[in-house]
Amino acid sequence: MPGIMPCPSGCTLAQANSNKDCTCSLSLFDVKSQMSKIFRASDLGKAFKLSSLADWLWYSSPVFWMVSGFFVWFIITLFSVLRRLKNYCIIQNFLKNKKPKSFIRRLINAFIVNILIIIILIIRSLIKS
Numbered sequence: 001m002p003g004i005m006p007c008p009s010g011c012t013l014a015q016a017n018s019n020k021d022c023t024c025s026l027s028l029f030d031v032k033s034q035m036s037k038i039f040r041a042s043d044l045g046k047a048f049k050l051s052s053l054a055d056w057l058w059y060s061s062p063v064f065w066m067v068s069g070f071f072v073w074f075i076i077t078l079f080s081v082l083r084r085l086k087n088y089c090i091i092q093n094f095l096k097n098k099k100p101k102s103f104i105r106r107l108i109n110a111f112i113v114n115i116l117i118i119i120i121l122i123i124r125s126l127i128k129s
Helices: 031-039 050-055 062-084 090-096 103-128
Strands: 011-014 021-024
Antiparallel strands (some): 011 021
16 A cells, blocks of 8 residues: 555555555454454353253243244145145146136236236336336
8 A cells, every 4th residue: 555545454564665555464354263253252162062951941942942833834734735735736727627717807817917017027127226
C-alpha cells in the first residue's frame, strides 16, 4: 500500500527502497486459529463422552421430543405411502375419467392457469430488478 494511506490493523510499515509500503502477515487469514478461538469455550468435548449421556435428562429436552415427533411422523408417512397410496396416481385417474367437462369448469381451469402464469412472471420481474 502506498505511504499516503495508513496501514490496516495487524500490518506494519516497511520502509525499504524509500517506499513506505505496508507488510501484512497472513495471521489475519489463519482459519485454523480462528476456528479454534470460536470453539475453545464450547462443550463439544462432552458430546464425545458416553458417560455424560447418563446424566442427561432426556425427558426434559424439547429437542428430544421434537426429533421423536418427526421420527414418528416419518414412520406414519412412510407406512401410508408404501401401503395405502401405493397404486394411487392422479394422472391415471384423470385419464380414466372420460366425462366431458362443462364450459364453466374449463373456464375456471383456464383462469387458474393464467393467474399462475401471471404470478410467475411478476415474481421473475421482481427478482431481476
